[in-house]
Amino acid sequence: MGDTSLRISVIGLGKLGSPMIAVFASKGYHVIGLDVNKEFVDALERGEAPVSEPQLQELIIQYKANIEVTICYEKAISETDMTMIIVPTPSDPNTGFFSNDYVLSAIKAIGEVIKSCNKYHQVVVTSTVMPGSMDGIIRDTLESSSGRKVGCQDNEIGLAYNPEFIALGQVIRDMLNPDFILIGESDKHIGDALEALYLKTAAKRPLPFHRMNFVNVEITEISINTYVTTKITYANMLSELCENLPGADADIVSAAVGSDSRVGNKYLKGALAYGGPCFPRDNRAFAALAKSVFANALLAEATDQLNNYQIERLLRICGQIAEFSFGDVPQIKLKVGILGLSYKPDTPVVECSVACALANKLICNFDVFAYDSLAMPSASQMCDKRVQMRRILVAGGAGFIGSHLACRLLEDGHDVICDD
Ligand SMILES: NC(=O)c1ccc[n+]([C@@H]2O[C@H](COP(=O)([O-])OP(=O)(O)OC[C@H]3O[C@@H](n4cnc5c(N)ncnc54)[C@H](O)[C@@H]3O)[C@@H](O)[C@H]2O)c1
Structure with missing residues (x-):
């Protein structure tokens, strides 16, 4: 299916799911986004991006007519042909394995709707899962909840594993310009449908597709990182x-x-x-x-x-x-400034942030000042209360550029500390 008549639903509207609906909508697809978090759904309903990501707000505003959002699985599944699942798969700190709990809960809900509808449906898992999951517990749960077999016949269900290789802070750019597309497929029909979708959404030509069985995709996904x-x-x-x-x-x-x-x-x-x-x-x-x-x-x-x-x-x-x-001069407690608290630029995400970990260690021996234009609220939850936020340290603040920068930052309402 090379045209935009494919109706797509996206389950999970977080850091990847929201950009994904915006990208599909921008390419002319009608998308139904679903999340169990009503705040995210309400935000999108108002035309507001629920997560911070460059270009996301602009795309949502521009292509709002192609985006519907809901908390109802019945609507999302019965009114679409293909469903992308992009819910969290948190790591178990004891085993290092990813949990499939959220994926299975979504699969079960999708399966129950499919059971009541008399149509072929394609289910695509985008969340990162552990090798063995797709051909094991995920296929089993889909088959048992839907009462159908995974396969390509009219009374069956298509199942694919299609992880995204994106970096936060450039999710939309990466989705539009992927290096390659990795597809694990239950059958040729769903692989072809995904290939047609990417040929419509991705700019790169030639666009390499790697289509294979589930376990090979599962291993490839974690091997690249x-x-x-x-x-x-x-x-x-x-x-x-x-x-x-x-x-x-x-x-x-x-x-x-x-x-x-x-x-x-x-x-x-x-x-x-x-x-x-x-x-x-x-x-x-x-x-x-x-x-x-x-x-x-x-x-x-x-x-x-x-x-x-x-x-x-x-x-x-x-x-x-x-x-x-x-x-x-041992009586002096030195000040250390940390510019940037998220784990990388252009994102407020502080999960496993090295800057936060460093601030929490430095605070034992130094006064620590930290600044991040996006990540300050989330970082203040992660950092020791003694780490001082909301100030900008201008190292070299007495110089020509430093002093002008400090003045400009003050004019913009920032709390500025100069060090020279
Ligand atoms: N963030 C990244 O950089 C990145 C990169 C590649 C792959 N991934 C993978 O993508 C997946 C999603 O990551 P994310 O960063 O977008 O997560 P996220 O936590 O930002 O978003 C997940 C969303 O799913 C929703 N959700 C949870 N259970 C649900 C359910 N049963 N039904 C509907 N919605 C549900 C949550 O409310 C949340 O809004 C994970 O498996 C992750 O490993 C993430």
Whole structure:
């Protein structure tokens, strides 16, 4: 189906689901979004983005006519042909595995509506799930709740696993410009339908499709993030090595290393540890999965350990700077400013934020001031109460640019501290 007559429902209107309905709507599809959180549904009903993401509000306003929202599964499923499920799959901190509870609750509700409707329906899981889930508990729950078999006949149901590779802060850009599309399919019919949908929504040509069985997609999904975390950690390891060698410059070395086409420059720059809702947990899930099937997960485990070590490393550097600069005046409690509290720019998300973790450790020995234009409210829940928010620290505030910047920030109503 290459035209826009495919009627799509999206279950879960959070950080990915809301951008997804906006993207489909912007390409001419009529979309029904459903969430159990009525506040999100009400916000969208008013034409307001329920989450913060660049371009989202603009798209919702512009394509509101193509978007319907509801809390009713009956409406969302009976009035559409294909349903995307994009609900949370939180990690179990003890096992490292993702929980399928929210996905199964959505699948059960969808299955019950399908049971009462006499039509073929396609169910696409976009949430990240553990390998083995799609062909196991998810297929079983869909079949038992709907009373139908997964397959491609008229009285059956199509089932696909189609994870998105997006980064918060650029979700819409990434959805419109995917590097490739990964589809795990119960049958050719649903794979073809997804392929046609992406050919309509994605700008990239040629657009590589990787269509395969469920377990291969499940493994690919967590393997990509595990590879990226390994690369980031390699860059940080290289960065510390250079830091400790007189004359060495990590940026120069890593830029040269990345020029080798076998390596590549993406994610190869010494910086903070990785954080956020995906990288740490996908890496741990990979290690947990490998262990569960008696495969050696040493590399993924070492990456996790070395990533946690980066916070200690930064703390040590702060301590060394303090000692070097003010070691002879021990009565002074030094101030440290942290610019940016979310785990990455352009998002208010502070889940596994390295900046928050760092602030909470620094506060034992320093006065800590932190600023983030988007993440301050969520960060204040994560950070020690002594971490002072809502101020901007201008390092070099007495200089020409620093002083003008400070004045401008004051004019804009910010609380500014200058340090020079
Ligand atoms: N955030 C990311 O960067 C990212 C990237 C790739 C993949 N993912 C995966 O996408 C999935 C969703 O992530 P997110 O960040 O959008 O989550 P989110 O928490 O921002 O949004 C999930 C939404 O689902 C709703 N929900 C929960 N149970 C429901 C149910 N039974 N029926 C209807 N709605 C329900 C919640 O109310 C919430 O609004 C997760 O599996 C995550 O691993 C996330």
